[in-house]
Amino acid sequence: MHYLSQLILLLLLPFQLWAQSPHGDDFNVKCEVCHSPEGWNLIEHPKFDHDTTSFALTGTHKSVTCRQCHVSLVFSQAPANCNACHNDIHENTVGPDCDQCHNTTTWAVNNIMEIHLQSRFPLTGAHTMADCYDCHKSISLMRFDPIGVECYDCHKEDFMAAKNPDHIASGFSTECTDCHFINAVNWASEGFNHDFFPLTEGHAISDCAACHQNGVFTGLSPECYSCHAQDYNNTTDPNHVTAGFSQQCQDCHTTHPGWSPATFNHDDFYPLTGAHADIANDCLKCHANGYSNTPTDCYGCHKTDYDNTTDPNHLAANFPTTCDDCHTDVAWKPATFDHDGQYFPIYSGTHAQAWTSCSDCHTNASNYADFSCIDCHTHDKTTTDEHHTDVNNYVYNSVNCYECHPNGRAED
Numbered sequence: 001m002h003y004l005s006q007l008i009l010l011l012l013l014p015f016q017l018w019a020q021s022p023h024g025d026d027f028n029v030k031c032e033v034c035h036s037p038e039g040w041n042l043i044e045h046p047k048f049d050h051d052t053t054s055f056a057l058t059g060t061h062k063s064v065t066c067r068q069c070h071v072s073l074v075f076s077q078a079p080a081n082c083n084a085c086h087n088d089i090h091e092n093t094v095g096p097d098c099d100q101c102h103n104t105t106t107w108a109v110n111n112i113m114e115i116h117l118q119s120r121f122p123l124t125g126a127h128t129m130a131d132c133y134d135c136h137k138s139i140s141l142m143r144f145d146p147i148g149v150e151c152y153d154c155h156k157e158d159f160m161a162a163k164n165p166d167h168i169a170s171g172f173s174t175e176c177t178d179c180h181f182i183n184a185v186n187w188a189s190e191g192f193n194h195d196f197f198p199l200t201e202g203h204a205i206s207d208c209a210a211c212h213q214n215g216v217f218t219g220l221s222p223e224c225y226s227c228h229a230q231d232y233n234n235t236t237d238p239n240h241v242t243a244g245f246s247q248q249c250q251d252c253h254t255t256h257p258g259w260s261p262a263t264f265n266h267d268d269f270y271p272l273t274g275a276h277a278d279i280a281n282d283c284l285k286c287h288a289n290g291y292s293n294t295p296t297d298c299y300g301c302h303k304t305d306y307d308n309t310t311d312p313n314h315l316a317a318n319f320p321t322t323c324d325d326c327h328t329d330v331a332w333k334p335a336t337f338d339h340d341g342q343y344f345p346i347y348s349g350t351h352a353q354a355w356t357s358c359s360d361c362h363t364n365a366s367n368y369a370d371f372s373c374i375d376c377h378t379h380d381k382t383t384t385d386e387h388h389t390d391v392n393n394y395v396y397n398s399v400n401c402y403e404c405h406p407n408g409r410a411e412d
Contacts, residue, residue: 017218018263021149022073023073023074023075024073024074024075024076026076027074027075027076029048033046033047033048034046034048034137035145038230044047054080055078055080058104058105059103059104059105059106060104061104068085069085081096082096082097082098082099082102083098089140089142090142090143090144091107091140091142091143091145092322093138093143093144093145094144100115101115112132113128120149121149124182125181125182125183125184125185126184126186127182129185134154135147151175151176151177151180151182152174152176155176158187159172159174159176164208165208165215165217166210166215169215170215170216170217171218172217172218172312177193178193179193181193182194197222200255201254201255201256201257201258202254202255202256202257202258202259203255211227213336216220222250224249224253225247225248225249228249228259230246231259232245232249237283238283238284238287238291242290243287243290243291243292244290244291244292250372251264252264254259266280269296270296273328273329274328274329274331275329275330275331276329276334285371297322298321298322298323298324298327299321299322299323301334302323303321305332306319306321306323312358312359312360312362312365312368313365316365316366317362317365317366317367317368318341318366318367318368319368325337344371344402344406344407344408345407345408346361349407349408349409350408350409351408354376355376360376361373361375362378363375371398371402372398373401373402374396374397374398374401375398375399377401381396384396391404
């Protein structure tokens, strides 16, 4: 009986061994997919589709042997994380997710820019051309320990060594972006942010020392005169000092295109129109005695013209000095005195072209308030008196003539 039991066990043993797969109880792939029935050897091109698993074979993973990843015949025990198979040469300084930087095609990283955009320090300007090791100076060149993201953290030596200008002597801030553009391609002046005092037009200078003399870069006044005092003092046409000109240079000057020509707006004081426009470029015509307290009334400049005029003699006739009563700035002559509208029609009516000069009627050259009618109208006084017998208070003189004939007509 015992012998029979042993015999039955020996007969059943091969069936039990066949039923137990070395690849694990949950491995349901048929043997012939990978093995040859002739000798149980692996076939040259297994038919197993690895894409049906949770780890598709892509890139260089397609060319590795099964044993390189499956060190155990229980295939489900093979890990899926990168660092289980690949040593972390970065020594855990960038985290365990290798696929953040690497892919299965190659370990070489070819998207540094995109990777850095997700970091604390996106690469712009000159930083796009920097070598990784310029900033990541870990003991191991494969370590990427966190580093400072402030400019000064990496550029301290540049700050200390700068001589034009000397950053230390000038007391410059270590906030490099106060003066330099982070997206510039170099540290040179074209990357310097001078927006607090725009260097445009006449100020478009590249020599810092032209304004920042003796290495002083702080506390400079933005006022024009602080830099242009010598220009102000040396100017002779016109002489700014003797004329007492304002030191607010921007009243007359601009940076477009430069210091000269000046663009003084004379209209704010006295518009140069008409005949005055011809003297706009010869300031001394009016400002012969300086630029302060220059009169703005006509007589202030034209007193000589007033005094020397003889037809009529303004001085003798005691004409008013409000020249614009008769003259305009279009031209000094002819005068446009409104004799017809204000006093007596001599340019129209019966007296038009009946006289040749003012003195024909104004016989008293020292007083143009006086006028004579009867000197021109040589009426017989007796006859005239008889014609006016019915006129109350009639007197034969020019004043009475004007009172009755204000328009110069007999019928008035």
